[in-house]
Amino acid sequence: MVRDEQLTESELGRIAESLRDDWPTAQAVDFEESVEYHGSLPDEKRFAHVLESADKPLLQPRAGVPRLDKQVELLTHLWEEGGADLLPTTIDSYTRDNEYAKAQEGLDEARESGEDTLNGFPAVNHGVDGCRELVERVPGPIEVRHGTPDARLLAMVTFAGGFQSFEGGPISYNIPYTKSRSLAETIEHWQFVDRLTGLYTEFGVRINREPFGPLTGTLVPPSIAIAIGVVEGLLAATQGVKSLTLGYGQVGNLVQDVAALRALRALGEEYLPDDVTVTTVFHEWMGGFPPDEARANGVISLGGATAAFARPDKVITKSPQEFRGVPTMEANAAGLRTTRQLIDMLIEQDVTIDGIDEEQAFIERSARSLLDSVVSLGDGDVAQGTLRAFETGALDVPFAPSQSAKGAVLPARDDKGRVRILEFGELALDDEIREIHRTHLDARAKTEGRACSFRMVADDVDAISDGRLIGRPK
Numbered sequence: 025m026v027r028d029e030q031l032t033e034s035e036l037g038r039i040a041e042s043l044r045d046d047w048p049t050a051q052a053v054d055f056e057e058s059v060e061y062h063g064s065l066p067d068e069k070r071f072a073h074v075l076e077s078a079d080k081p082l083l084q085p086r087a088g089v090p091r092l093d094k095q096v097e098l099l100t101h102l103w104e105e106g107g108a109d110l111l112p113t114t115i116d117s118y119t120r121d122n123e124y125a126k127a128q129e130g131l132d133e134a135r136e137s138g139e140d141t142l143n144g145f146p147a148v149n150h151g152v153d154g155c156r157e158l159v160e161r162v163p164g165p166i167e168v169r170h171g172t173p174d175a176r177l178l179a180m181v182t183f184a185g186g187f188q189s190f191e192g193g194p195i196s197y198n199i200p201y202t203k204s205r206s207l208a209e210t211i212e213h214w215q216f217v218d219r220l221t222g223l224y225t226e227f228g229v230r231i232n233r234e235p236f237g238p239l240t241g242t243l244v245p246p247s248i249a250i251a252i253g254v255v256e257g258l259l260a261a262t263q264g265v266k267s268l269t270l271g272y273g274q275v276g277n278l279v280q281d282v283a284a285l286r287a288l289r290a291l292g293e294e295y296l297p298d299d300v301t302v303t304t305v306f307h308e309w310m311g312g313f314p315p316d317e318a319r320a321n322g323v324i325s326l327g328g329a330t331a332a333f334a335r336p337d338k339v340i341t342k343s344p345q346e347f348r349g350v351p352t353m354e355a356n357a358a359g360l361r362t363t364r365q366l367i368d369m370l371i372e373q374d375v376t377i378d379g380i381d382e383e384q385a386f387i388e389r390s391a392r393s394l395l396d397s398v399v400s401l402g403d404g405d406v407a408q409g410t411l412r413a414f415e416t417g418a419l420d421v422p423f424a425p426s427q428s429a430k431g432a433v434l435p436a437r438d439d440k441g442r443v444r445i446l447e448f449g450e451l452a453l454d455d456e457i458r459e460i461h462r463t464h465l466d467a468r469a470k471t472e473g474r475a476c477s478f479r480m481v482a483d484d485v486d487a488i489s490d491g492r493l494i495g496r497p498k
């Protein structure tokens with residue numbers, strides 16, 4: 025039975041050995057030798073150091089292409105032309121499903137034909153030496169960004185390859201990303217990733233971990249996103265992770281987004297051990313984008329403005345080509361510059377916005393209620409509590425494809441565009457909190473002359489790509 029206890033070194037070693045046969049490049053992974061290699065990297069390539077010593081929000085895009093030379097070119101362009109402070113390497117979808125043979129086919133094809141059919145960088149196939157070449161040829165610190173429920177081999181290879189930051193977690197890369205993966209299984213898988221992170225940290229290589237805050241990226245109530253991020257942080261801290269970045273996806277209402285980012289930092293610092301350095305990351309709008317690039321730049325700009333007011337430690341930027349999928353190098357760099365423009369123009373201004381403190385208190389009260397239900401359901405064991413919370417619906421994620429989640433929660437925007445909860449399912453929120461959500465939604469229903477219904481939810485899901493925030497009746 026999975027428990028929130030630190031993996032022993034022999035368990036870690038046994039699992040690592042069992043993974044070596046999954047792809048030939050795993051044979052080259054040598055922990056002691058990798059610790060040495062990390063020691064040779066200059067400070068400006070130490071991800072946690074750069075992130076944790078910054079005095080203003082750092083910008084980081086997503087970016088991944090199959091071939092090594094092209095990835096070097098892409099990341100260098102994002103650094104030099106986009107002004108990125110931190111770099112990504114987005115991993116391809118086959119690798120995310122542990123389909124390394126299919127990833128190899130895609131890499132071979134890209135090398136032969138120049139056609140990129142893979143939608144990211146197949147790091148396991150590139151292996152330790154390929155990752156190290158990328159780390160050496162690129163000017164800044166790089167994070168592994170992906171969506172892998174079983175990321176154990178990916179972590180082994182990329183950590184050995186010099187990467188010092190790794191996105192994801194057992195809930196955030198299961199519930200929004202998979203249909204039938206067991207939550208108990210992904211908790212075990214991520215205990216390995218976090219224990220490996222902790223072991224590197226104990227050997228002087230401070231590796232940063234970043235739970236995936238946006239979850240399904242569609243109208244996720246801030247209290248749910250924050251509670252799940254903190255739970256993944258607690259599970260990681262047990263395994264020895266000391267550098268943790270908690271994330272949140274923009275919902276588009278300025279007051280709620282600033283309030284949520286402040287609540288995220290406050291609760292992260294309150295619930296996580298004192299020896300864990302907590303930073304925050306704000307993901308620019310993760311929902312549907314307008315096809316029109318001018319409007320898309322408006323969405324990106326609102327994200328930049330929000331970051332100027334909320335001052336997260338990191339911002340994950342979007343591109344004006346978000347609507348069409350993976351952006352060109354130039355569009356990706358443009359999204360960084362648009363974000364930077366808004367932050368630089370606003371961050372020194374003294375602006376007071378009404379309603380943030382009240383919203384922050386409401387979000388914190390709700391997130392605390394969810395967190396406390398996880399702890400009590402597990403009798404103090406956060407792993408067991410997580411399983412029971414999702415089994416009972418005490419914790420739930422709207423629109424989640426996973427069978428591990430009830431998917432009974434329905435969000436909708438209120439009259440100001442703040443995300444509220446229309447259907448609670450078995451969510452661990454008391455009647456008083458539920459009443460406040462209902463009151464806000466009733467006010468919108470009155471404004472629109474219609475009853476609260478799933479229609480509102482559906483209208484809100486498409487609103488931003490239609491160029492609006494709230495899905496008002498047409």
Ligand SMILES: CCC[C@H]1O[C@@H](n2cnc3c(N)ncnc32)[C@H](O)[C@@H]1O
Nearest residue numbers: 086087088089114143144349350351
């Ligand atoms: C959280 C995942 C969704 C976001 O992840 C972006 N994304 C996915 N793959 C790549 C890639 N290979 N390069 C640049 N961005 C990428 C999508 O655009 C979307 O915004």
